Amino acid sequence: MEKPSISEPSPLSPTRWPADAFSWERSLAVLVALGIAFYLGLRLDATTAVYLGSTRHDFNTSNLTWGIAIGQYISYLPLLAVLLIAMPWLSRRSLGALGLRGFGRTTVIAGVLGAIAMYVVTIGVANVQFLFTHQKPEETAISLFTSTHDTALIVTFTFLAAIVAPFMEEFVFRGFLFNALLRYMPVWAAATLSGIIFGASHGSPTALLPLAASGVVLAYVYERSGSLTASMLTHALFNLINVALISVAKS
Numbered sequence: 001m002e003k004p005s006i007s008e009p010s011p012l013s014p015t016r017w018p019a020d021a022f023s024w025e026r027s028l029a030v031l032v033a034l035g036i037a038f039y040l041g042l043r044l045d046a047t048t049a050v051y052l053g054s055t056r057h058d059f060n061t062s063n064l065t066w067g068i069a070i071g072q073y074i075s076y077l078p079l080l081a082v083l084l085i086a087m088p089w090l091s092r093r094s095l096g097a098l099g100l101r102g103f104g105r106t107t108v109i110a111g112v113l114g115a116i117a118m119y120v121v122t123i124g125v126a127n128v129q130f131l132f133t134h135q136k137p138e139e140t141a142i143s144l145f146t147s148t149h150d151t152a153l154i155v156t157f158t159f160l161a162a163i164v165a166p167f168m169e170e171f172v173f174r175g176f177l178f179n180a181l182l183r184y185m186p187v188w189a190a191a192t193l194s195g196i197i198f199g200a201s202h203g204s205p206t207a208l209l210p211l212a213a214s215g216v217v218l219a220y221v222y223e224r225s226g227s228l229t230a231s232m233l234t235h236a237l238f239n240l241i242n243v244a245l246i247s248v249a250k251s
Contacts, residue, residue, distance in 0.1 A: 014182060069160065118218065137210050
């Protein structure tokens with residue numbers, strides 16, 4: 001006879017959720033709203049960039065300009081509005097109960113350890129990929145960062161990469177997507193599928209596998225800690241490590 005588990009379930013365990021939390025109908029409605037917000041964000045991004053003087057050549061060559069940098073900040077606003085309004089309605093809980101809370105000691109430890117694990121796993125997968133395909137992961141964000149020597153622009157883009165992007169991406173992919181999948185499948189399956197979608201969303205075929213692996217690590221940081229802030233910190237530290245390494249290589 002199997003003994004019942006006496007371990008404390010994760011704060012994100014569906015057994016702790018309200019009965020109607022992350023129902024498929026509500027999840028689908030939020031997904032559609034996020035899709036519309038993402039499209040509006042892209043339009044705002046392009047419009048802002050052109051208005052501030054960026055050209056088609058800048059976009060085609062991944063040349064970082066003030067228009068492109070500010071446009072990327074503005075592009076997140078529709079997504080943020082949808083998430084702040086929809087997530088409490090979808091999860092039937094407050095944003096704090098969903099894991100968006102302050103930096104406690106446990107959160108910081110989980111974030112730091114998660115960043116180390118994320119770096120090791122991502123680099124490991126990238127190296128294995130290169131061994132078999134001879135392709136190095138390439139990302140537009142890295143190309144943008146290396147395209148300028150304007151200190152103010154570099155600082156602005158670093159803040160975007162290390163603070164704004166991790167906050168928004170964790171909100172979308174772990175706060176929404178991972179939780180929605182977790183309602184209907186085991187943790188490993190929800191982490192894997194959300195990780196693959198996370199990797200694919202960056203739009204680089206060569207970076208898909210390493211980023212998917214990093215998405216799995218982020219899902220487990222979130223699930224084990226019960227803190228969305230912890231996965232945001234993990235993501236932010238990982239991006240900062242990469243920014244630092246790229247800066248050293250440029251100098």
